[in-house]
Amino acid sequence: MTAAATSAAELAGLPESPTVGAGGQEVIHVTRERYLEVTGALRDAGFEMCADLCAVDYLRHPDRPLPEAVTPERFEIVVNLLSLERRQRVRLRVQVPASDPVVPTLFNLYPGTENMEREAFDLFGVCFEGHPDHTRILMPDDWEGHPLRKDYSVGRVPVQFKQAPGPR
Amino acid sequence: MTSEELKAETSEGLQELQERDETGPVALAIEEGSQFRLPEGPVLNPGDIDVEFGEDETMIINMGPQHPSTHGVLRIMMELEGETVLRSKPIIGYLHTGMEKTGEELTYVQGATNVTRMDYLSPLHNELVFSLAAEALLGIEIPPRSTWIRMLMTELNRISSHVMWMATNGMDLASTSMMIYGFRDREMILSFFEKTTGLRMNHDYIRPGGVAADLPDGWEDDVMSIVETIPGRVDEYDELLTGQPIFKRRTEGVGIISPELATAMSATGPILRASGVAWDLRRAMPYLAYDEVDFDVIVGSVGDTFDRYAVRMNEIRESCKIVRQCVEKMPLGDYRAQDKKVTPPPRARIDESMEALIHHFKIFTRGFEVPPGEVYTAIESPRGELGCYLVADGSNKPYRMHIRGPSFVNLQSLPPLLRGGLIADAIAVISSVDPVMGEVDR
Numbered sequence: 001m002t003a004a005a006t007s008a009a010e011l012a013g014l015p016e017s018p019t020v021g022a023g024g025q026e027v028i029h030v031t032r033e034r035y036l037e038v039t040g041a042l043r044d045a046g047f048e049m050c051a052d053l054c055a056v057d058y059l060r061h062p063d064r065p066l067p068e069a070v071t072p073e074r075f076e077i078v079v080n081l082l083s084l085e086r087r088q089r090v091r092l093r094v095q096v097p098a099s100d101p102v103v104p105t106l107f108n109l110y111p112g113t114e115n116m117e118r119e120a121f122d123l124f125g126v127c128f129e130g131h132p133d134h135t136r137i138l139m140p141d142d143w144e145g146h147p148l149r150k151d152y153s154v155g156r157v158p159v160q161f162k163q164a165p166g167p168r
Numbered sequence: 169m170t171s172e173e174l175k176a177e178t179s180e181g182l183q184e185l186q187e188r189d190e191t192g193p194v195a196l197a198i199e200e201g202s203q204f205r206l207p208e209g210p211v212l213n214p215g216d217i218d219v220e221f222g223e224d225e226t227m228i229i230n231m232g233p234q235h236p237s238t239h240g241v242l243r244i245m246m247e248l249e250g251e252t253v254l255r256s257k258p259i260i261g262y263l264h265t266g267m268e269k270t271g272e273e274l275t276y277v278q279g280a281t282n283v284t285r286m287d288y289l290s291p292l293h294n295e296l297v298f299s300l301a302a303e304a305l306l307g308i309e310i311p312p313r314s315t316w317i318r319m320l321m322t323e324l325n326r327i328s329s330h331v332m333w334m335a336t337n338g339m340d341l342a343s344t345s346m347m348i349y350g351f352r353d354r355e356m357i358l359s360f361f362e363k364t365t366g367l368r369m370n371h372d373y374i375r376p377g378g379v380a381a382d383l384p385d386g387w388e389d390d391v392m393s394i395v396e397t398i399p400g401r402v403d404e405y406d407e408l409l410t411g412q413p414i415f416k417r418r419t420e421g422v423g424i425i426s427p428e429l430a431t432a433m434s435a436t437g438p439i440l441r442a443s444g445v446a447w448d449l450r451r452a453m454p455y456l457a458y459d460e461v462d463f464d465v466i467v468g469s470v471g472d473t474f475d476r477y478a479v480r481m482n483e484i485r486e487s488c489k490i491v492r493q494c495v496e497k498m499p500l501g502d503y504r505a506q507d508k509k510v511t512p513p514p515r516a517r518i519d520e521s522m523e524a525l526i527h528h529f530k531i532f533t534r535g536f537e538v539p540p541g542e543v544y545t546a547i548e549s550p551r552g553e554l555g556c557y558l559v560a561d562g563s564n565k566p567y568r569m570h571i572r573g574p575s576f577v578n579l580q581s582l583p584p585l586l587r588g589g590l591i592a593d594a595i596a597v598i599s600s601v602d603p604v605m606g607e608v609d610r
Binding site: 025048049050051052054056057060061064065078080084087089091110111112113114115116119123135136137138139140141142147148154 | 181183261266268434540544546561567570572579
């Protein structure tokens with residue numbers, strides 16, 4: 001997986017300049033406002049499959065390496081797009097503030113993101129505006145909280161040792 | 169008990185398929201017409217769809233989570249008109265154990281034991297994708313022998329997974345002999361795994377930095393006896409199922425998916441290939457040493473259940489070809505990287521050197537630090553693209569470990585596959601998607 005001759009940003013004619021991550025993968029940082037536009041441009045440029053969409057909670061790792069123009073926020077939506085024809089991948093990273101964790105849905109561009117966005121909502125509480133079925137997917141409907149957030153502690157099953165710690 | 173009381177007692181909430189009059193027109197149109205999902209497809213006006221079914225004409229029923237043919241705890245709610253499936257919705261989460269959260273609590277050394285439990289039919293693929301991601305962040309090279317051992321083991325795992333699929337698919341279509349044969353032949357491969365890794369499943373064999381142990385003495389004979397037996401057995405399955413009229417009637421033309429829809433729904437693996445797209449990560453974006461072996465990418469033409477069956481069956485044959493080449497080309501050398509940072513010292517050194525003992529202890533208790541960064545690696549698992557998105561913050565544990573499970577994503581194509589078919593066909597279609605619930609729910 002080395003960087004292709006023509007970068008995805010060039011193909012789609014984007015003003016954003018891509019960076020190269022580990023393993024020679026192309027990463028484009030987009031703002032929330034340009035998220036739909038950039039994704040749409042990439043889809044028109046031949047990235048016809050959305051391979052993966054997930055969220056990351058950077059609460060405990062705020063000083064992660066980022067390009068200078070990007071303001072770090074608590075949440076990040078990471079989208080991996082794939083071009084079958086060009087055999088090329090590109091990754092989009094969108095910063096989402098904790099005070100307003102809403103991003104537009106990609107459902108109308110890539111219907112395959114339906115489950116992935118529901119998972120990101122369920123486990124991180126990031127809302128996807130316009131998603132047709134915005135419900136929890138892995139956790140029960142009446143579950144409180146979003147388990148993969150960093151301020152959601154790991155549960156513990158009490159075991160029968162004499163001085164075992166109780167549930168946190 | 170009235171129907172309202174019954175519903176209140178059995179309903180679990182909003183995730184479920186809602187009644188027709190409680191579903192908005194846009195949501196209904198999405199569920200109704202799979203064309204509507206297609207980005208390039210004709211834009212459908214939600215008002216044009218015939219949603220005028222009377223109160224008594226349709227019925228919502230549950231299939232699962234305890235139905236034997238749903239491969240674990242998959243629950244599908246279907247709206248039926250007579251015996252025809254109109255809308256359907258897979259409801260998942262019954263096996264959710266928070267493995268991604270657990271992965272953040274385990275070191276990189278322990279991480280492989282966690283991910284291997286996700287897709288329990290192809291554990292080695294899970295370990296491989298995690299190890300590849302960790303190695304990409306560490307920036308270490310692994311020796312050629314460990315690359316080829318990984319290839320050998322994952323291809324054997326692909327055979328065992330597909331054979332297992334043939335078995336359960338046979339069972340779903342009422343061919344119990346196929347089930348018995350499938351389990352019998354899978355056992356051969358699992359015995360070899362047991363001999364090599366110590367366990368039949370959940371191996372923790374492929375680790376960041378190489379593999380846990382070298383292949384056992386006489387492994388060539390074991391592997392050759394497997395790849396000499398399996399193709400003959402596959403021919404037997406072929407004879408048992410492919411031409412059989414009942415099997416053909418139940419699979420041909422059932423659950424058709426077009427290549428455009430499969431791509432739009434992010435379906436990968438045999439589903440995408442059966443619809444005619446020659447997309448196999450082993451060929452398209454070679455990892456390990458797949459660019460040095462000779463194999464064919466099996467492609468279907470119609471995209472129905474029969475094609476998905478045929479693709480998997482022929483992939484067993486192709487995997488046998490790859491395994492043979494692995495045996496021929498297996499290089500000599502080290503089976504793990506000699507990087508002091510990630511590799512524990514050899515067992516013999518521990519008896520004679522205090523430093524080696526400390527080093528060994530440190531690697532297995534504290535693990536090793538991985539430099540900050542993020543990486544997405546993907547491999548072709550028996551079910552499709554298995555991806556791992558790993559974020560490291562410089563500590564000894566992954567900051568975030570996300571596994572893109574192919575079954576999880578492929579399940580989305582179930583509603584368009586089921587729509588318009590009979591409920592009896594639903595069993596064949598669910599089976600042909602090959603969901604492994606351990607990976608769907610993680």
